[in-house]
Amino acid sequence: MRDYHIPVMLKQCIDFIAPKPGGIYVDATIGGGGHSLGLLESCPDIHLIGFDQDSEALLEAHKTLFPYQDRVELIQANFSRMRTELAFRQIKTVSGILFDLGVSSHQLETPERGFSFDLDSPLDMRMDQSSDLTAEIVLNELSQKALTRIFYDYGEELNASRIAGKIVKIREEQPFKTTGDLVKVIESVVGKGTKASLKTKARIFQALRIYVNQELEILEQALKDAINIIEPGGRIVVLSYHSLEDRIVKNVFRSAAEGEEQTSEASFLNSTKKRKLQLLTRKPLQADDEEINNNPHSRSVKLRAAEKI
Ligand SMILES: C[S@@+](CC[C@H](N)C(=O)[O-])C[C@H]1O[C@@H](n2cnc3c(N)ncnc32)[C@H](O)[C@@H]1O
Known part of the structure; x- marks a missing residue:
């Protein structure tokens, strides 16, 4: 246990x-x-x-x-x-x-569940694996405005709109599949390896999890x-x-x-x-x-x- x-x-x-x-x-x-x-x-x-x-x-x-x-x-x-x-x-x-x-x-440490930004895994994030909505669907199908709201309201992330804009642009070329794809976008906006970028990753992942599970x-x-x-x-x-x-x-x-x-x-x-x-x-x-x-x-x-x- x-x-x-x-x-x-x-x-x-x-x-x-x-x-x-x-x-x-x-x-x-x-x-x-x-x-x-x-x-x-x-x-x-x-x-x-x-x-x-x-x-x-x-x-x-x-x-x-x-x-x-x-x-x-x-x-x-x-x-x-x-x-x-x-x-x-x-x-x-x-x-x-x-x-x-x-x-x-x-749940956080099981790669297939997709809750952690430290592990490259499918964009799932469902606590109830029988529900339909996954983080992959959210990232690939919601509008830029809706994504901005999710990141801002549920993650209190100040770069919400820039990150949402980048997601919408990138998915036109290639749909999002893994947590690694999302991490790359976040890092392209807020940089890599700093305390601030770590916090942004945590906030964006938290926001998506809250939305996917309607917490x-x-x-x-x-x-x-x-x-x-x-x-x-x-x-x-x-x-x-x-x-x-x-x-x-x-x-x-x-x-x-x-x-x-x-x-x-x-x-x-x-x-x-x-x-x-x-x-x-x-x-x-x-x-x-x-x-x-x-x-x-x-x-x-x-x-x-x-x-x-
Ligand atoms: C922090 S863990 C609980 C750990 C537990 N107290 C223990 O000692 O092992 C939260 C658990 O609640 C479940 N959970 C979260 N929100 C829920 C909800 N709305 N309905 C039912 N289960 C939920 C999650 O799937 C997870 O297993």
Whole structure:
């Protein structure tokens, strides 16, 4: 499991979720099962439901959690379907939910998946290998304007328009096939071997990955669904790895903590607000230096936790 992915801020996640015997807990992004294993080891008498859209991740999680197999159910689905999948199993509320967003080290380091700009591989970037949209289709078929928006909105890349322009020009001669083709274009715009060009490559690859997997579109609603599913006293913990994700988490948590205006006539007269969450982290927590040294993947993590009221 540790070769597949080292779970980030594991102790803090377990402490915040604080699993209790008999409770049902959801790992919305089970990956290699590292966080789930931690939850089960800290309190074996729970029922754990794990989601992942990647079939390879579920195979790995199955191996990791084998000793607890009678307490675990694994579901291959996007976490945007969590409410439906739980309702289908007659589960109305759960005691805690963990989201560990983004990709696993295994996904990043597997050349055929196309997530890494360090490896020359097919332009894939799908977490769910059965979905139709790949990075290759995006680069070869979207307009210059659409590509610019993706690089700017999802990568916050200032050279978005120049890079998109170059892509559109080059693909007239030769369609994009590999991550190496894309790296060459980025380097032709921002240069090679500098810290700045490394950052641009990371931002462009992040932007494409977010677009291919529709990561931000589904996050807000999935978090709202999760908050509704958790029982009073239950906890939600979210690990995010870039500012766009963290902003969504912060805003959803904040509005659930401040409460939304009631729309019914009776509550309008009293102008009450129904608060759903008590924040457990005013500011997001980050990994300490020791963890970052041992696991560079934890460098950018932000952990937010809250309790259902
Ligand atoms: C950072 S890894 C999780 C690692 C896991 N916590 C562990 O300890 O091994 C994120 C995982 O979530 C999955 N994932 C990301 N977004 C998802 C979504 N919207 N629905 C379902 N799975 C998702 C990815 O396929 C990946 O396996």
